[in-house]
Amino acid sequence: MNLYVYIHIPFCYKKCPYCSFISYEKSISTKHLYLKALVKEIESFFLKNNSYKIETIYFGGGTPSLLKPEELVLILNTIKKYHISKACEITIEVNPNNATKNYLQKLKEIGFTRISLGIQSFNNQKLQFLQRLHNAQESFRAIENTIELFDNVSIDLIYGFENFNILQEDLNNAVLFPLKHISAYILSIEKGTLFYKQKVYLQEENVEKQFLYLIKFLKKHNINQYEISNFAKKGFESKHNQAYWQNYDYIGFGLSASSHINSVRYKNTDNLDDYINKVLSDKSPVVYKERLNIDKQIKEAFVIGLRTIKGININNFNQRYNCNIEEIFKKELSKHYELKTLKKVRGSIKIANPKKLLISNYILSDFI
Secondary structure, three states: OEEEEEEEEOEEOOOOOOOOOOOEEOOHHHHHHHHHHHHHHHHHHHHHOOOOEEEEEEEEEOOHHHOOHHHHHHHHHHHHOOOEEEEEEEEEEEOHHHOOHHHHHHHHHHOOOEEEEEEEOOOHHHHHHOOOOOOHHHHHHHHHHHHHHOOEEEEEEEEOOOOHHHHHHHHHHHOOOOOOEEEEEEOOOOOOOHHHHOOOOOOHHHHHHHHHHHHHHHHHOOOEEEEOOEEEOOOOOOHHHHHHHOOOOEEEEOOOOEEEEOOEEEEEOOOHHHHHHHHHOOOOOEEEEEEOOHHHHHHHHHHHHOOEOOOEEHHHHHHHHOOOHHHHOHHHHHHHHHHOOEEEEOOEEEEOOHHHHOOHHHHHHOOO
């Protein structure tokens, strides 16, 4: 069986005001204990589950590039003791400040095959608003250094709140480079973040205009949308992210990491001390576990699949879950076909057009 692995590194130089992920500012002593626990959690899992073939490994955070090369080697070597696919996609998120030629060269030697750079913007005013630690010049330098060593390079951009001209500037700068993948996220103001406390608001008409422009612009440069927030050149779609959207088995290691294996969902504690203490005391860090019945599996797989541009292939879905999806969701599908929010094309159900992707949460809520 194939397995997709996520490694959570929860440490940051400084928490961004829009970030809702579990992360902590860097502490050397805590980091050492965390890595010790992380390696132990990985070993414990694979000693009991050694029949999987690992297809992807993804280091996210936080800021995984805070780790030294020797720390990353320790984690990777722990996983590599087991069966890794020859074509395994190994990704790490890298902060532009860390993207030096020396560090990137070490990442390549270690075995990373894909780099995701947290650029966010090429505009200094926008970067300051987002309270990023790098500037526009460092954004450019980070990409230049990375594409010298890696073919498969992705960048993150954030948009939706700025002047339209700034988005145009960001996109024009992005396509100066032979990037294979761009993740473009609308700024999300989530509860618990600094921006939420500061009551930062987005104007919906600006978001829609920018979203549609983004899709059209990148398509002209052969960087095509394959999921609501993700764009890639052909053959460079993120294998790891696609595993989530296709509802494949994945395992998350580390603080607050989630897993989905054999129709069971797990979630680790999001308390750092609790995670370290439990794992180092030979206890499970899992604080939530749910076995999904077939009805819930079908609903979740359908909703997740509709986030992709390809949508749901009806025959493939019915065979995989031994069901008739058009019968199960007869009422809901009829409603959304009539509203022209969904469409059926060549045996697939998909969101009707790019504009409707912006209200996908509203559409998909009918199927949960």
